[in-house]
Amino acid sequence: MDLKKLTLVAVLAISQAASAVPAFAESVNSTSGNTNAVGAAATSATDVMPEATDPLPPMPTEVPGGVVSPTPTPTPIPGATAEPTTTTEPTTTSEPTATTAPTATPLPSATPETTTQPTPTDGVRAAASNQLVLMMNSNKMYQNGVEYLANQPMAVKNGVSYVSIRAMVERVGVKYIYDYKTKETIVTKGSDVMRFKTDSKIYSVNGKNVTMKGPAYQTNGTFMVPLTSITGALGIPYTVDNVQKRVILTLNTKPKASFTVPTEIYAGDPVNFVTSSSSPNGTAIVDERWEGNKQDIYDTPGFYVVSYSVMDANGQWSDPYSVTINVLKPNTPPVANFTTDKDSYKMGEMITYSDLSSDPDGDPIEVTWTNKAEAFFTPGPATVAIQVKDSHGAISTFEKTINISDEILYSKEDFYRLFGAPGSVFNIDGSMVPTWQKVAYNLSSEPYNLIRSNSPETVNTEGITYKETSFGGTRFLVHHKNNMNIKTKVYVIAKNNNLYPTTITTEYVGFGGPSSFPEGTGKMSVERYWKSMITREHYKTTVLQPGESVSILTDLNKIAMKPGEIVSLQADLFSDYPIEYNVMMIEANKDPLTTLPTLPILDRDGVHNRGTYADSTRIITVTDEVGTTPARLLLGDNSSDLNLTGVDPMNGTEASNAGNFGVLYKIKFDRVAPNSLITFNPRGGNYMGPVMVNGQIVQMPNSGSLSSADMNSVIYRTGDYGGSVEILFTAASGSNLPVNFLVTPLPAKK
Structure with missing residues (x-):
């Protein structure tokens, strides 16, 4: 066979071998023969990729029918002078060795190249262990000295650089799913949830919307987002190398360590160190290290610095997490003590007590008396006790027995008439x-219109309990019970039906509840009503534009009412023009302004009172x-x-x-x-x-x-x-x- 025929045969053989390489993997030549570098590259390539909990839209390389093309294992080049061998395409039934495929509707991950140590022109040399290098106008990515191929190349559209979101999150090591109904890619990093929607310039982080430079889009089954948006969402800093046409992302691969101790630590008490650790890419934590002065019990008060670090399975240590612990001197219990002005008293004679309790550390103390009376009306010994407790829970008790003679100074009625404190009975x-x-x-x-909303007192269904138009001084008395099997809220909605702005002046407000104790809610609402008169804390003005509706007296609905609970309100308002007021009870999570037009007016219950009363x-x-x-x-x-x-x-x-x-x-x-x-x-x-x-x-x-x-x-x-x-x-x-x-x-x- 002559030279021309030999050459033709060789070319055909090489072409056939090249055709055996999968569509998503491409051989790369190298003149380097460093076997150590080859081994390192092969090790990185066999790391297990993180699985998605739900697949993204299918990529072109996915095999129909749920059969997955396995990812080829990087094959090192045997020598610097040898020709690169071709990689035989694996069969569809073999198990991939480099990448664990997702379990739902699996897609091939970004695939390591069959490569040896790359040359400087590969863009790999500058890729440190905490860097991800993206090549411009290419689907090549480099991480840990290994080349990976994205399912779509980095692209520029309308002046905005776009990347495959899947390729990015896989390399960064965070979780993602694709919601086919909403056409959203949902990325989860720790407690942060990011949502990207097809054909939208808006993405959200924990529900807060952020505007991107361009809309997300899909091409060939790949979800593409602006590079600045995905790096910003994931908190990844990057630099642009225009000379070598690459973008260098700095990844945080170090694990994180932290610990907590009680807010107050006293000498001689056991100390509980509660540790916490994590890895940004999910690598297991395999070791920990304490430094400084960590003790289970500190015998001496003072300041102690303690540091904690952890190591992941890749041998990477976290930065030390340090805490300065302030060990306090041991708590000294309080001392309970009191005296009386005498040791013996007549029946009905006033007793004067002097509380001498104290705390050596100056801590505030809580005082509880037992059998303390202003006078006793039965002869014989009477024991009075005092208990004090400091802020650390230490308790001290003291008691004293006094003698009550059978001589009467005052009867009980006369004593309390003369000496009983206000509120005594x-x-x-x-x-x-x-x-x-x-x-x-x-x-x-005085001309105050009273709106009494108290019927139905027990509310069995959502609706309007009162509807009235009032002008000038208006007083509200609202008292209702939630008898539904849902949480509810009571609202007072004010509407300006005039052709000009109207001002509502809130003067005094007292609210009680929610509570299952009706007398308690009424008592609390009146007490706060009086306090509001003294402090004027609720005084404010609200201007309603023509046609505007607002919720007023919002103390009523700060807390939802559970089934069986009651609220009470007493409030005084003033308006310079007529205002339409609606009192209503609705499900707690509903919007009152949009719900109001849909509500019926509830009937009276036939027992309790409702009405508008002048001159109240x-x-x-x-x-x-x-x-x-x-x-x-x-x-x-x-x-x-x-x-x-x-x-x-x-x-x-x-x-x-x-x-x-x-x-x-x-x-x-x-x-x-x-x-x-x-x-x-x-x-x-x-x-x-x-x-x-x-x-x-x-x-x-x-x-x-x-x-x-x-x-x-x-x-x-x-x-x-x-x-x-x-x-x-x-x-x-x-x-x-x-x-x-x-x-x-x-x-x-x-």
Whole structure:
């Protein structure tokens, strides 16, 4: 065979061998014969690639029917002078040795080349172990001295550089899935979730939208995104080498280590070191190292520096994580102690206590008394105890026994009349109170429209519980229970139906709940209503443009109501033009403004009250002197104190405000005699709620409730000089009317 024929045969043989290389892998020649470099390259190439939890759109190299073409193993060139051998394409049934294929709808990963140590022109020489090199206008990538091929080359479209998102995330080592319904690629890095959508310039990170330089798109089954966007989303810094036409990404491959210790550590106490470690590419952590002064128990107070590091399976150590531990001196328990002004007392004699408890470290202490009474009314020994607890939980207790003689100084009723603190309770013969003289007074009113939304009190379905248009001073009393099997919220929506801007001024607000205890929500709403008057903390103005609707009195809906819970609200507003108000209860996660037009108006429950009532501030002025003889001021009985009458605007019927709940009473006694006592006496059943006396909030009672007409709660006491007394009262929702304010002379002091 002549030379020409030999040459032709050789060319044909080489062409056939080249055709055996898979479409996604390409042989690379090298003149280097360094066997160590070859071994390193082969080792990197056999690292297992991270699996996606759901496949991206199929790439052109995927075999139909779910059969995966295995990734070829890099084959080192045997020598510097030898011709490169061809790599025989594996059969479709063989298991790939370099890359573990995804398990759902598998796709071939970016594939290592059959390569030896690359030359400088490969772009590999500058690729350190923490770098990923992307070649411009090419599908070649280099990492750890190994060449990989992306499923699509880096491309420029409308001046924006695009890369295959799959090739990027595989090389970086983060998780990804593709949502075929939304056409989104979802990338997860730690706790961060990034979503890229086909043909959109917007991607999101943990729900926050970010604008890209160009829209994501798909080509040949590959999802392409702007390089700046995917590197920014993953927090990967990069540089551009225009000389060698490459982009160099700096990857963080070091593991991370950290640990925590208790916020307060005391000498002599065990210390719990809680460690945490992770690897950005999921490599297993195989070793750890402590440095510095780590001790399980520190015997001496002071500062100690402790460092913690971890190593991954690749032998890479994390940066040390260091903490300076402040070891405190051991806690010294508090000391409980008290004295009394005497050791023996008569029945009904005032006892003066002096709390001498302290904490050697200066920590705040919590004090709890047991059997501490202002006076005792049974003869014999009486043991009083005090317990104090510091902020570290250390407790100390002290008790003292005093002797009570059988001599009576004051009866229990007389003692509390003379010395009981405001809010304290004593018993009287309640059956005699209706025989007392009624206080004469002058009655006037202030023009406040009361919107009482209390029916249905128990709400069984979503809907509007009240709808009204009001102008000027408007007072709200809202009291509702969620009887649905979902969490709900109550809203008050204000709408400006005028042709001009309208201003709502919020004056006073008191809110209680959510709670399953109706009396408790009513008590809390009234207490906060009084506090709002003192502090003016809720005072603000809201301007509504024509046609605008807003949610107001938002304390109502800060917390969702669970099934069975109740909310109470008392609030005063003022508007310079008419405002339409809607009170509604809806599912907690719904938008009130868009839901309102879809809601029905709920029917009354036939038991509780709803209505709009004018002149809901009643001014009671008592000009005669009171306190020289027992007298009573009766409220909420619909006889001495008539119910407000009004209208139910939802059905146009007349309404009567039973109990006058929501009415603000401004009571002024111009002349209260010296040595007089004013008390609060319930007549309609259980009651609990505060009043405001001369600008001070007084609970009725201090603890518990007034459960019978025989119970009397102290409100105010004059001394040797009389004077005027002003009381603000509004009935607490959940409690019962009518009630009495009693004015009596004090017994003589002994």
